Amino acid sequence: MLHLLLRVRAGAARWLRRPRPPRLPRTRAGRRRLVQAGMVACVLALLPATWMRLAAEGRLHTTTDVPRTDVAVVFGAGLWDGEPSPYLAHRLDAAAELYRAGRIGVVLVTGDNSREEYDEPDAMRAYLTRHGVPDARIVSDYAGFDTWDSCVRAKKIFGVDRAVLISQGFHIRRAVTLCQAAGVSSYGVGVDDRHDVTWYYGGAREILAAGKAALDAAFRPDPHFLGPGEAGVEQALDGIRAPSATPRP
Numbered sequence: 001m002l003h004l005l006l007r008v009r010a011g012a013a014r015w016l017r018r019p020r021p022p023r024l025p026r027t028r029a030g031r032r033r034l035v036q037a038g039m040v041a042c043v044l045a046l047l048p049a050t051w052m053r054l055a056a057e058g059r060l061h062t063t064t065d066v067p068r069t070d071v072a073v074v075f076g077a078g079l080w081d082g083e084p085s086p087y088l089a090h091r092l093d094a095a096a097e098l099y100r101a102g103r104i105g106v107v108l109v110t111g112d113n114s115r116e117e118y119d120e121p122d123a124m125r126a127y128l129t130r131h132g133v134p135d136a137r138i139v140s141d142y143a144g145f146d147t148w149d150s151c152v153r154a155k156k157i158f159g160v161d162r163a164v165l166i167s168q169g170f171h172i173r174r175a176v177t178l179c180q181a182a183g184v185s186s187y188g189v190g191v192d193d194r195h196d197v198t199w200y201y202g203g204a205r206e207i208l209a210a211g212k213a214a215l216d217a218a219f220r221p222d223p224h225f226l227g228p229g230e231a232g233v234e235q236a237l238d239g240i241r242a243p244s245a246t247p248r249p
Helices: 002-017 028-055 086-100 120-130 147-156 169-181 197-219 232-245
Strands: 071-075 106-110 138-141 162-168 185-191
Touching (some): 071 086, 071 147, 071 169, 086 162, 106 120, 106 147, 106 232, 120 138, 138 232, 147 197, 162 169, 169 185
Parallel strands (some): 071 162
């Protein structure tokens, strides 16, 4: 008998701990307040994305009409078996196209090299050299762990004041907005890609990432790794300017 009572008690305790589904308000006024609260939550969730869209207004271009700028910044987008993912390869193709057209002089590749077996910047450099960009015109940022870090480091570590940013369309507005906030006057080139599952996932993710972007722009935290300044971009630009400074015979 005691054993049976203990089993009944344990079952009742489990039932009491079981999460119950939320109950809808029973009154019309209560349901109206619930709908209003939901609408306010949706508006607040979309405000950062709207802010980014407005902040990037007039700064988005194509590879054919983007203003001539010394430096292009290409953001990492993952590796497949040590090679740039298709999305990253398309970004690098756009950078190589801009270089061949004379619209940029130096490419700053920024990505994740937080572990020895994963090196986005070197894979990006190798891809660009295979597609006609001289190695001397490529500068690597090995601590571009996210978009904000890449923008801040471009400014504070590599001394970039003005740049063309290259990414997919769903990400380029956030990149432009954050680099503007970090002090880099920016134009964006949004690379076209097939609208597959990855594309739609990236677009949905941007709604959530917009909130973090707003906080980064407001509070301007230091990147995960800052370190000393590097002269790679300036040296690469000097290599371009030096021949033109030599008087012709």
